[in-house]
Amino acid sequence: MSQFNQDNLQNQTQREDAYVQLAHQTIKEYVRTGKVINVPGNLPQEMHDGRAGVFVSIKKNGSLRGCIGTIQAVQTSIAEEIIHNAVCASSEDPRFAPITPDELSQLTISVDVLGEMETIASPLELDVKRYGVVVTKGYKRGLLLPNLDGVDTIAEQIAIAKQKAGIGIMEEAQLQRFEVVRHY
Numbered sequence: 001m002s003q004f005n006q007d008n009l010q011n012q013t014q015r016e017d018a019y020v021q022l023a024h025q026t027i028k029e030y031v032r033t034g035k036v037i038n039v040p041g042n043l044p045q046e047m048h049d050g051r052a053g054v055f056v057s058i059k060k061n062g063s064l065r066g067c068i069g070t071i072q073a074v075q076t077s078i079a080e081e082i083i084h085n086a087v088c089a090s091s092e093d094p095r096f097a098p099i100t101p102d103e104l105s106q107l108t109i110s111v112d113v114l115g116e117m118e119t120i121a122s123p124l125e126l127d128v129k130r131y132g133v134v135v136t137k138g139y140k141r142g143l144l145l146p147n148l149d150g151v152d153t154i155a156e157q158i159a160i161a162k163q164k165a166g167i168g169i170m171e172e173a174q175l176q177r178f179e180v181v182r183h184y
Contacts, residue, residue: 018044019111019183022079023056026086027109031099036087039079047079053114054081055145055180056089058099060106066093071114071134071143082111108184112145115179123175126154131177133161140165146180 016024022043029037039048055069068088075081086109091098099107117134120126126133132146135158142165144157151157159169167173 015184016109017183018047019078019082019113020109022047022082023086023109023111024107026083027058027090027099027107028104030087031090031104032101037083039077039083043079047082048077050078051076052078052081054078054085055112055114056082056085057110057112057145058089059108059110060103065103065107066090066096066099068093069112069114069143071117071141078113111183112180113183115181117176117178120175120177123154123158126157126175126177128152128154128157130179132180133157134176134178135161135165135167135173136176137165137167137171137173140167142167147182 022040025040026037029035051073053070053072055067057064058066066089068085070081070085073081075084114132127146128151129147132144134141134143142161142163144151144161144164151160158175162169162171162173165173
């Protein structure tokens, strides 16, 4: 990695908020030792008291390296949700091999905290920059976060979510939208 990229990565790490710091700390500890950290006590209160679906996304040199999340809260707090999903994103994303210790210095992490799901009647109620989408048909369900690089239209957003769910592109599916608070 060039010194310029290393410096940029170090600057970004120093600017991380508590959500991303928690995910970063979790990933480092898990990749290095195989141990899952406990919830630190010094987090903002909403991370201890709040519950929400959370996605942890990991990039290496700007390319996706892992992304796992929950549509709705599964754990007892946002902090626990972040810890669980950070471990899974670093080690269980079926698209990628587990992250190795030599990669840790090259990673950037974002954490998306999902808002409430809202059933919508039409794709016209979506906006790829503002809303994520969930598509459902029977037991098949796929989600795509909002404001992703390379996803520029509602049709692309729905198609990718359907593909993730194993729903045919021409099949009808129930649509839900949600907003996120993205932490870098």
